[in-house]
Amino acid sequence: MDIKKEFGKRLNQLRKDRKMSQEKLAELSELNRPYISAIEQGKRNVSLEVISKLAQALDIEIKQFFEA
Amino acid sequence: MDIKKEFGKRLNQLRKDRKMSQEKLAELSELNRPYISAIEQGKRNVSLEVISKLAQALDIEIKQFFEA
Structure with missing residues (x-):
């Protein structure tokens, strides 16, 4: 798997483990949801x-x- | 320390641990020495x-x- 896909998968997993929405992660990281x-x-x-x-x-x- | 400085310091350390020159690392990583x-x-x-x-x-x- 390429590094971008690996990183994305891991981010998704870590975020869901914390029951955090993409919206919340966007807000906390000062990035946007898309x-x-x-x-x-x-x-x-x-x-x-x-x-x-x-x-x-x-x-x-x-x-x-x-x-x- | 900011993340760019931390990463740079660690890269320098790991490279020197391996007694590798910047030239050799550039060649192996397909990046340039500067x-x-x-x-x-x-x-x-x-x-x-x-x-x-x-x-x-x-x-x-x-x-x-x-x-x-």
């Missing part, structure tokens, strides 16, 4: 700063995005 | 695909960039 949706679909090559915002919004460490 | 240098200085907001290329070139898992 962008969150595109990331989860593996369609965005996100940057370090976006990865960092998503980790903060989910209250996790960045490395958790890259653990199985 | 770009590697800028990343190590914390000046680049690298993307997932670049992070993935660097991990492959260093023969590590992506999560190792985000571990202390």
Whole structure:
């Protein structure tokens, strides 16, 4: 699987584990909901700063995005 | 420390641990040496695909960039 798809799948999983909506994640990360949706679909090559915002919004460490 | 500086510092450390030059890392990752240098200085907001290329070139898992 490519890295964008892997990351998107993992983001989706971590968000759902927390019972958080895409809207809530968008609000907390200061990103917009369609962008969150595109990331989860593996369609965005996100940057370090976006990865960092998503980790903060989910209250996790960045490395958790890259653990199985 | 901001995430770009943290990532750059960690990349520099992992590269030196392997006694690999910036030139060699550039060659293996299909990036260019000035770009590697800028990343190590914390000046680049690298993307997932670049992070993935660097991990492959260093023969590590992506999560190792985000571990202390």
